[in-house]
Amino acid sequence: MAFASSDRNSSPSPWWGWFGTRSAALVAVWGLCLGFAAQRLHHAWTEFGNRATTPADRQRADGNSGHTQIDFGGQWVMGRMIATGRGPELYHRPAQWKVVREGFPPSAESPYVRRNADAPRHLREPEARDEDIRHDADWLMFSFMGEDKPRPDGRPPIGGPLYPPVHAVLYSPLGLIDQPQRAYYLFQLLTIALTFVTGLGVARLSRGRVWWPAATLVILLYPGYRSGIDLAQNHVLSLAILVWGWVLATRGRDGLGGVVWGLLALKPTWAAAFFLVPLVMGRWRFCLAMGLTGAALGAATLPIVGLQAWFDWLEVGREASTLYTVNKNWIGLSRDLSGIPRRMLIDYTLPESQRSNWLADATGWALWAAVFVPTIAIYLWRGDRRYRTGLGAGFLFLGAYLCCYRFMYYDVLLSVLPLAVLFADPRYFFRPTAFEVRPVGEPAADLLRSRWIGTVNSFPLTILAMLLLIENWLLHLQVQGSLGLGYFATTASAASGGTAKHVPTVSAEVTLFQAWETVLLLLLWGWCLWRLVAGKDWGEPAQAAPRSASSAAPMSGERISDSPTSTA
Numbered sequence: 269m270a271f272a273s274s275d276r277n278s279s280p281s282p283w284w285g286w287f288g289t290r291s292a293a294l295v296a297v298w299g300l301c302l303g304f305a306a307q308r309l310h311h312a313w314t315e316f317g318n319r320a321t322t323p324a325d326r327q328r329a330d331g332n333s334g335h336t337q338i339d340f341g342g343q344w345v346m347g348r349m350i351a352t353g354r355g356p357e358l359y360h361r362p363a364q365w366k367v368v369r370e371g372f373p374p375s376a377e378s379p380y381v382r383r384n385a386d387a388p389r390h391l392r393e394p395e396a397r398d399e400d401i402r403h404d405a406d407w408l409m410f411s412f413m414g415e416d417k418p419r420p421d422g423r424p425p426i427g428g429p430l431y432p433p434v435h436a437v438l439y440s441p442l443g444l445i446d447q448p449q450r451a452y453y454l455f456q457l458l459t460i461a462l463t464f465v466t467g468l469g470v471a472r473l474s475r476g477r478v479w480w481p482a483a484t485l486v487i488l489l490y491p492g493y494r495s496g497i498d499l500a501q502n503h504v505l506s507l508a509i510l511v512w513g514w515v516l517a518t519r520g521r522d523g524l525g526g527v528v529w530g531l532l533a534l535k536p537t538w539a540a541a542f543f544l545v546p547l548v549m550g551r552w553r554f555c556l557a558m559g560l561t562g563a564a565l566g567a568a569t570l571p572i573v574g575l576q577a578w579f580d581w582l583e584v585g586r587e588a589s590t591l592y593t594v595n596k597n598w599i600g601l602s603r604d605l606s607g608i609p610r611r612m613l614i615d616y617t618l619p620e621s622q623r624s625n626w627l628a629d630a631t632g633w634a635l636w637a638a639v640f641v642p643t644i645a646i647y648l649w650r651g652d653r654r655y656r657t658g659l660g661a662g663f664l665f666l667g668a669y670l671c672c673y674r675f676m677y678y679d680v681l682l683s684v685l686p687l688a689v690l691f692a693d694p695r696y697f698f699r700p701t702a703f704e705v706r707p708v709g710e711p712a713a714d715l716l717r718s719r720w721i722g723t724v725n726s727f728p729l730t731i732l733a734m735l736l737l738i739e740n741w742l743l744h745l746q747v748q749g750s751l752g753l754g755y756f757a758t759t760a761s762a763a764s765g766g767t768a769k770h771v772p773t774v775s776a777e778v779t780l781f782q783a784w785e786t787v788l789l790l791l792l793w794g795w796c797l798w799r800l801v802a803g804k805d806w807g808e809p810a811q812a813a814p815r816s817a818s819s820a821a822p823m824s825g826e827r828i829s830d831s832p833t834s835t836a
Contacts, residue, residue, distance in 0.1 A: 301481040330376040335452035336404040338411040339499035342429035346436035347443030355573040359580035360424040372404040433569040435534040469511035491739040496678035518656045522554040530561020541672035594623040600781035606632030643667025650800040662690025663796035697726040748777040
């Protein structure tokens with residue numbers, strides 16, 4: 269027999285009370301996430317499309333030029349070379365010319381380009397004589413490494429994109445699509461799908477403390493995402509590999525995690541950078557699995573491309589490495605540490621062949637060492653290698669990311685993993701610090717007296733907010749600012765006979781050619797270093813605790829074992 273009690277004074281909650289529940293918040297975040305995903309996809313499909321304001325004579329016949337950019341076009345060409353059986357000629361420019369001309373025909377271009385691209389400048393239409401007009405195929409081959417000059421050894425000219433043979437083989441399914449524009453749209457759809465998969469991985473790293481749609485939304489808004497999907501780059505694919513490989517590691521499955529990270533053989537610079545993490549942590553099984561997987565993938569390409577293709581790729585890489593240190597466009601769009609001093613120390617008025625600067629090289633390597641050495645030393649001194657997430661692990665991941673040899677602006681997205689590791693238990697970052705404002709030397713005020721109290725937000729949370737602000741607002745506004753230092757003003761004679769006052773100024777701007785993301789992440793790395801030295805490592809968040817446990821229990825000092833079924 270059951271008894272029920274009733275209270276005549278009680279009344280059911282009003283229907284609008286649902287809007288203040290956790291379920292309502294989750295629905296709202298899902299709505300934002302899906303809305304921004306749709307916006308990002310629409311932007312990607314239209315960013316390089318014909319504009320209504322463009323004259324009809326300059327409208328492309330195929331409606332969109334996104335697939336002709338080297339970012340996707342180069343990847344498709346590599347996959348197409350494999351798909352058409354040209355693996356041994358992967359880096360031979362004559363063979364690339366054939367594939368490029370077949371995939372990027374002049375019929376897809378605008379009538380204006382078709383009429384003027386092949387004509388000498390003096391025979392072009394008057395408005396076209398001062399423009400650098402080329403066919404899509406010519407532009408793409410111009411963007412590749414290498415030249416078409418005969419080689420002294422009699423071999424075909426070597427060049428092409430910077431991707432290794434592993435990348436070409438993995439992209440060969442896209443190469444089966446004979447129209448690169450269709451492959452371009454398809455890859456952008458796959459990128460959106462991978463974004464949600466990666467967001468789920470970030471949520472798993474936090475053991476559910478960060479909602480899946482919230483993690484996905486941050487990725488959609490994070491620096492590098494929009495530009496990368498517009499160009500159909502592989503940044504989300506790389507991030508998915510990194511995130512899910514480390515999710516497996518946090519579950520005690522180092523072998524499987526290393527296998528997943530071994531897929532980074534398609535981007536060797538990132539594989540080398542993040543290999544630092546399991547190496548310094550002493551995760552030998554992870555390291556071994558990662559190394560063997562990468563080696564196996566490389567060996568699997570040999571029957572398809574042969575051994576010589578790998579030597580050709582190294583030659584292409586050496587040429588690109590040299591160009592990277594002097595080319596203004598590459599340096600401006602880069603986000604690695606060595607590119608920061610090159611922006612200031614290289615004289616770009618000189619020809620590229622004369623821009624080599626030993627001071628820029630030395631300063632770049634010194635800055636790299638200033639991050640690399642403390643990352644290893646401080647982590648081994650203060651970090652706890654049993655923890656796979658938290659302050660120490662986040663510091664190590666940030667250092668590994670910053671020490672990547674070369675990378676571009678869209679690859680900033682890969683710093684999502686260091687932040688996901690650091691923010692695995694976000695409760696630490698939503699606790700503002702209170703402070704009292706009083707004159708220096710004055711004792712603490714009496715509790716009964718009025719006081720000025722302020723609060724300081726979490727520094728890592730502020731850095732994350734700044735990253736999102738720069739990407740989604742300041743970058744589009746092209747914010748510029750300057751500060752005049754009147755104290756150092758000088759007066760000089762003017763050409764007109766009077767005097768002119770010169771005030772030195774310090775200027776800054778937010779554009780795609782400024783590495784503000786690297787500066788902010790470097791500051792966050794420094795904050796983590798300071799916290800570790802101060803002995804503030806709170807370790808890894810516990811696995812899902814029983815529902816009866818208090819969710820407000822302190823997390824400091826909690827540990828988990830390597831067993832994926834253990835609880836704290």
